[in-house]
Amino acid sequence: MRSIKVVATSASVLAALFVGSGIAAADDASVPTSTVPVAPPVAVAESTVTLPLFGTPLIVDVTTEAGGGLVDVSLNQADEFTTTQVKPNRVKFVNTDGTVSVKVSARRGGERVEARAGQLADISGPGGWSGDVFDTGDATTVAFTVGAGADGGPDITGVTVDSVADFVIGATSRGTEADDGDDDDDGDELKQWATAKIDFSFNGQTRSLRISSTLKTDDGETQAKLSISLSRLKGRQLADGPAVGPHTWTGSLCDGTEATVTYAVSAEGQISDVVSNVPADVNTDENRASVRFADSGRISIKVRGEGETLTVGVSEKFRCDRVDPTVNGSPVPTTIATDDDDDGDRDGDRDGDRRRGDSGDDDNNDDEGGDRDSD
DSSP: OOOEEEEEOOHHHHHHHHHSOTTOBOTTOOOOGGGSOOOOOOOOEEEEEEEEETTEEEEEEEEEOTTSOEEEEEETTGGGEEEEEEETTEEEEEETTSSOEEEEEEETTEEEEEEEESSGGGGOEEEEEEEOTTSSSOOEEEEEEEEEOTTSSEEEEEEEEEOSSEEEEOOOEEEEEEEOSOSSOSSOEEEEEEEEEEEEEETTEEEEEEEEEEEEEETTEEEEEEEEEEOOOBSOEEOSSOSSEEEEEEEEOTTSOEEEEEEEEOTTSOEEEEEESSSEEEEEETTEEEEEETTSEEEEEEEESOGGGOEEEEEEEEOOOOOOOEETTBOOOGGGTTOOOOTTOOSSOOTTTTTTTOTTOGGGGTTTOOOOOOO
16 A cells, blocks of 8 residues: 555646656656666555454554565564564464464555464454555554354454445355365365455545455364455546646655656546656556656556546556565564465465355455556
8 A cells, every 4th residue: 555646736836847857757758767776665554453363462564565565564472473484475473382373465455464273262352454545644444353153153243444435344244165075085074254345445446355254174173264355456546626637646656755747638638748756658648648667666547538527547556676574674584485385375365255156256366466457
């Protein structure tokens, strides 16, 4: 999540950028990106997840860079957990007695935190998530409670949201899947699950937060899992005010630089006068424009509709350098980053989604991203 804002700006500001310093790049004055060194990614956003573990909340602070990649993962119980894996965009921990594992992962603008334990009671209790969903500068907070339903399977109750964005709290869905062991399995397997989802929308963009808990029983052995997944941003951020006229986009680049792009939209929906305050390649094509920055990031601007229905929106995509994140603010020895095992799970919370007919939920593939422009 990054600080991004699209607003209308005055003609005088636009003119000042044209005559200002030589670092601005216009339509016919692109700057080769290969001549500009790329700095290591800089943290620009943070979210916090509260996991209920053995009745004591584990607080996980997740810090990310402009492209959504992990910069740092910090635990409030750092002395009670050992780091077992550090890779770009993935960190794993295990507690002292080996009864709980925690994984934090991020991909293409989405992120996910999960905990695994032996019993459902181990991951039951109050939990939460907080962060700046749409980079407005306003924090969103989500609270929930994980527990057992009447059938002994997981349930998610008490979901509440405090946000400046519009949101819809979906009803918790629950289900059970059974395998009688007729195939090559050694014993019967039972899988019970519960999922709650919050859909957010703001200024033309959407995003969702999914809370999921599963309990697997296989030949008398149980495993419980709790995951909190934030999807990538979808859609284009609509500019404030009238579509026709001058506009400004601002955002943080991978190296932390504050970038500003100004442009103008005509009554016919054509984009012109695109200027960046940092080195960038700029291309325009009537109602579209693309600005590629030197650090492998870009924004695309598109005008849609006509007359009174004319709108202008901006989408962004950043690919910052892949680096190992720090843990509790410190680098981790490279000898730890040797475990290739991903517990059989692909990043993204998909447990039971397809089998339970959750066909209307595109986030099956987007809990940790897909970074595509949405037209």
